[in-house]
Amino acid sequence: MMQYSRNTIVALASAAGRGGVAVLRLSGAGAAAALEKITGKSCPAPRYAARRRFYHPQDGGLLDDGLVLWFPGPASFTGEDVVELHCHGGRAVTDSLLAALCACDDVRPADAGEFSRRAFHNGKLDLTQAEAIADLVDAETLAQQRQALRQMDGALARLYDGWRHDLIRSLAHLEAYIDFPDEDLPAEVDEGARAGIRSLLQAMRGHLADGHRGERLRDGLAVAVIGPPNAGKSSLTNSLARREAAIVSATAGTTRDVVEVHLDLGGYPVILADTAGLREGSDPIEAEGIRRARARAETADLKIAVFDGASWPALDTHTVNLVDDSTVVVINKGDCLPADQHQTCPTVAGRPAQVISVHSGQGMDAFLSALTAEVQTRLEGQGSAPALTRARHRSALEDCADCLSRSLQAPALELMAEDLRLATRALGRITGRVDVEDLLDVIFRDFCIGK
Numbered sequence: 001m002m003q004y005s006r007n008t009i010v011a012l013a014s015a016a017g018r019g020g021v022a023v024l025r026l027s028g029a030g031a032a033a034a035l036e037k038i039t040g041k042s043c044p045a046p047r048y049a050a051r052r053r054f055y056h057p058q059d060g061g062l063l064d065d066g067l068v069l070w071f072p073g074p075a076s077f078t079g080e081d082v083v084e085l086h087c088h089g090g091r092a093v094t095d096s097l098l099a100a101l102c103a104c105d106d107v108r109p110a111d112a113g114e115f116s117r118r119a120f121h122n123g124k125l126d127l128t129q130a131e132a133i134a135d136l137v138d139a140e141t142l143a144q145q146r147q148a149l150r151q152m153d154g155a156l157a158r159l160y161d162g163w164r165h166d167l168i169r170s171l172a173h174l175e176a177y178i179d180f181p182d183e184d185l186p187a188e189v190d191e192g193a194r195a196g197i198r199s200l201l202q203a204m205r206g207h208l209a210d211g212h213r214g215e216r217l218r219d220g221l222a223v224a225v226i227g228p229p230n231a232g233k234s235s236l237t238n239s240l241a242r243r244e245a246a247i248v249s250a251t252a253g254t255t256r257d258v259v260e261v262h263l264d265l266g267g268y269p270v271i272l273a274d275t276a277g278l279r280e281g282s283d284p285i286e287a288e289g290i291r292r293a294r295a296r297a298e299t300a301d302l303k304i305a306v307f308d309g310a311s312w313p314a315l316d317t318h319t320v321n322l323v324d325d326s327t328v329v330v331i332n333k334g335d336c337l338p339a340d341q342h343q344t345c346p347t348v349a350g351r352p353a354q355v356i357s358v359h360s361g362q363g364m365d366a367f368l369s370a371l372t373a374e375v376q377t378r379l380e381g382q383g384s385a386p387a388l389t390r391a392r393h394r395s396a397l398e399d400c401a402d403c404l405s406r407s408l409q410a411p412a413l414e415l416m417a418e419d420l421r422l423a424t425r426a427l428g429r430i431t432g433r434v435d436v437e438d439l440l441d442v443i444f445r446d447f448c449i450g451k
């Protein structure tokens with residue numbers, strides 16, 4: 001990070017642009033002095049709002065009239081002295097207040113993420129909680145909001161720190177056994193450490209094998225709409241999106257590019273991709289569209305296979321071949337099905353098929369509930385364990401698990417200890433806790449070696 005001579009930072013905490021109220025935030029040792037300078041009054045009582053007029057510190061010109069809050073460190077978001085100014089939310093007001101504050105001693109504009117970074121450095125947040133703040137701000141659906149709040153509350157940090165603590169304990173016991181073999185240490189230290197590692201490894205593997213639900217909840221579940229040309233894929237996409245996102249026409253081969261829409265299905269985020277109709281013998285542009293459609297079908301978490309009810313019971317084989325157990329099958333244009341076909345419960349490639357009509361609305365409510373249920377099972381876990389939410393965490397956990405399983409095969413206690421040290425470090429990378437002092441603490445607390 002860059003080194004600055006001025007160390008009190010200021011930034012607009014609310015969104016840029018026009019609004020009723022904007023919030024400016026200052027953090028650092030010069031925050032209170034800057035507030036006093038631009039208001040000409042002393043700081044209010046900590047954590048009580050007070051009304052103040054804001055003036056330019058050099059020419060004394062009136063800039064705005066608003067509220068101020070004073071949070072003396074360490075009981076603040078960053079752990080430093082923090083001041084908040086609530087002013088009117090217009091460009092001229094916020095720009096002039098920022099300039100006025102930066103004209104005060106020690107104050108400069110903050111870098112991106114610098115408030116949270118300071119909070120992390122001052123032990124107010126671990127890295128997973130800092131990431132959760134970003135996720136909460138980005139959350140578009142209720143389920144994403146809940147996951148971010150849970151993580152911000154420290155649910156993930158507690159899980160990973162708990163594991164790290166267990167690991168440090170096993171390591172400390174092992175270290176003591178290696179370093180002080182003559183001491184009066186329990187003989188079952190080695191087997192105890194192994195049992196601990198095995199159970200930790202099991203818990204970690206269970207957490208990793210969660211179908212990526214936490215990561216998907218953050219990003220949105222990828223759902224691909226596939227099917228033969230003219231089955232009504234774009235019509236269905238538009239109906240789910242409640243807007244004309246994709247072109248609909250009676251011409252087969254209308255959709256070429258993948259058209260993405262973001263949906264909130266019962267609180268769960270979905271990225272729905274409308275794709276080109278699957279068929280042979282088309283022009284090069286359409287062929288590229290079909291290649292993209294197939295690629296989407298392959299990477300999607302869930303597929304909606306749309307068949308054309310107007311040609312029922314003939315089924316497009318390209319699409320049938322892509323139906324698997326993560327496919328919701330629908331037969332569209334139910335309004336065109338012969339009356340006798342309505343009585344049966346059709347199946348396609350062993351999967352139940354729902355008859356719908358985008359035009360008449362027939363079967364659409366049932367389809368939406370079934371789709372939401374499929375999305376929910378893929379994003380919601382069983383039980384109360386917090387979900388793994390980021391690829392960054394996953395890769396550190398995979399490193400950790402690799403080290404743990406290697407440690408169990410280690411031919412010597414020293415090598416086993418080295419693997420455990422690497423495993424501890426990998427876990428520490430997730431929350432940002434990487435010190436070895438904890439290790440010494442455990443050794444000296446549990447063994448009192450050498451008094």
Ligand SMILES: Nc1nc2c(ncn2[C@@H]2O[C@H](COP(=O)(O)OP(=O)(O)OP(=O)(O)O)[C@@H](O)[C@H]2O)c(=O)[nH]1
Binds near residue numbers: 249256356358360
């Ligand atoms: N009768 C009837 N026609 C429908 C229904 N849904 C869509 N259509 C019509 O079917 C035609 C094709 O619809 P699209 O949504 O463009 O179909 P598509 O599957 O996206 O087609 P491509 O992009 O060409 O692969 C249009 O004329 C729609 O109006 C329905 O439920 N009933």
Ligand SMILES: [K+]
Binds near residue numbers: 230248249250254255
């Ligand atoms: K079409």
Ligand SMILES: [Mg+2]
Binds near residue numbers: 234255274
């Ligand atoms: Mg289309």
